[in-house]
Amino acid sequence: MPYPVERMRRLRRTPGLRRMVRETRLTLDNLIEGHFVCPGEGVRREVAAMPGCAQMSIDVLVEECKRSFDLGIPAIILFGLPARKDATGSEGTSPGGIVPRAIAAVKEAVPDLVVWADVCLCEYTDHGHCGVLRGEEVDNDATLPLLARAAVAYARAGADGVAPSDMMDGRVAAIRTALDAAGCAQTPILAYAAKFASGFYGPFRDAAESTPQFGDRRGYQMDPPNAREALREMELDLAEGADILMVKPALAYLDIIRQARDRFDVPIAAYNVSGEYSMIRAAARNGWIDEDRIILEVLTSIRRAGADLILTYFARDAARLLL
Ligand code: PBG
Numbered sequence: 001m002p003y004p005v006e007r008m009r010r011l012r013r014t015p016g017l018r019r020m021v022r023e024t025r026l027t028l029d030n031l032i033e034g035h036f037v038c039p040g041e042g043v044r045r046e047v048a049a050m051p052g053c054a055q056m057s058i059d060v061l062v063e064e065c066k067r068s069f070d071l072g073i074p075a076i077i078l079f080g081l082p083a084r085k086d087a088t089g090s091e092g093t094s095p096g097g098i099v100p101r102a103i104a105a106v107k108e109a110v111p112d113l114v115v116w117a118d119v120c121l122c123e124y125t126d127h128g129h130c131g132v133l134r135g136e137e138v139d140n141d142a143t144l145p146l147l148a149r150a151a152v153a154y155a156r157a158g159a160d161g162v163a164p165s166d167m168m169d170g171r172v173a174a175i176r177t178a179l180d181a182a183g184c185a186q187t188p189i190l191a192y193a194a195k196f197a198s199g200f201y202g203p204f205r206d207a208a209e210s211t212p213q214f215g216d217r218r219g220y221q222m223d224p225p226n227a228r229e230a231l232r233e234m235e236l237d238l239a240e241g242a243d244i245l246m247v248k249p250a251l252a253y254l255d256i257i258r259q260a261r262d263r264f265d266v267p268i269a270a271y272n273v274s275g276e277y278s279m280i281r282a283a284a285r286n287g288w289i290d291e292d293r294i295i296l297e298v299l300t301s302i303r304r305a306g307a308d309l310i311l312t313y314f315a316r317d318a319a320r321l322l323l
Pocket of ligand 1: 200
């Protein structure tokens with residue numbers, strides 16, 4: 001029964017009708033807001049490449065988290081900037097490091113805000129790679145105990161969950177084993193399972209001051225053309241004990257999100273990364289796009305692709321636009 005009997009435009013005619021047949025809904029429930037925490041007091045340093053994002057000292061972060069929670073944002077994820085970097089990223093794995101202290105402060109001030117902690121060494125190593133080096137290579141197995149130690153420190157500080165983003169093989173199992181042994185069997189792992197070696201992380205490396213001092217991350221992050229390999233990565237992380245699987249970045253990888261949603265029966269997360277954020281901010285500042293409209297369109301597309309959770313720097317904008 002094609003045209004003129006069937007007319008697709010009938011259900012698009014009014015806002016009321018469109019509202020009733022909408023297939024995908026974006027709500028604040030799914031969002032995790034990214035934050036960068038740095039040493040000091042009263043510090044708020046805007047990140048040039050990410051307008052609207054700032055490196056914040058713990059006291060400032062706590063105030064921002066209160067505001068986020070009051071606006072209806074249910075969760076945050078923390079990235080730390082240490083006072084000092086070294087070859088093994090010691091501050092990232094120490095219970096007295098910047099992130100455990102930030103977690104404790106935020107959980108005390110806003111106990112019901114869900115706090116995730118990113119687990120990786122790149123922000124804490126002086127060479128900027130995600131693990132310890134042997135020569136010019138990242139030593140996979142030597143990195144695992146350090147990641148496990150970091151995860152335990154964050155869980156003990158009160159994190160609601162840990163999110164390894166390093167892409168070492170076997171890190172989910174190492175972290176799960178260490179958490180269980182430390183009495184943190186209830187702490188979930190959100191695994192950056194399919195993390196691609198992407199140009200879209202550029203602005204983040206500015207924010208987290210984590211640019212590799214030599215080489216790049218292609219030896220451990222995934223090659224962008226590979227979809228089947230992404231599914232294998234996710235399958236392995238699931239088998240090792242991941243509770244949530246994440247695809248990163250989101251927009252150039254919506255096909256991977258969809259395949260993950262269809263294949264695995266655990267929550268799927270997607271990371272709307274810094275480059276995806278900065279491009280929109282930059283174009284909007286030039287008056288080239290309708291920023292609010294595009295923020296909602298992009299976040300909705302990630303949901304439509306199949307993501308249950310979205311990590312994003314647009315959480316405040318979403319809160320403003322959705323309420
Ligand atoms: C690594 C990490 C990165 C991001 C989150 N965790 C950067 C990288 O792999 O270089 C990127 C996030 C973003 O671009 O928003 N610990």
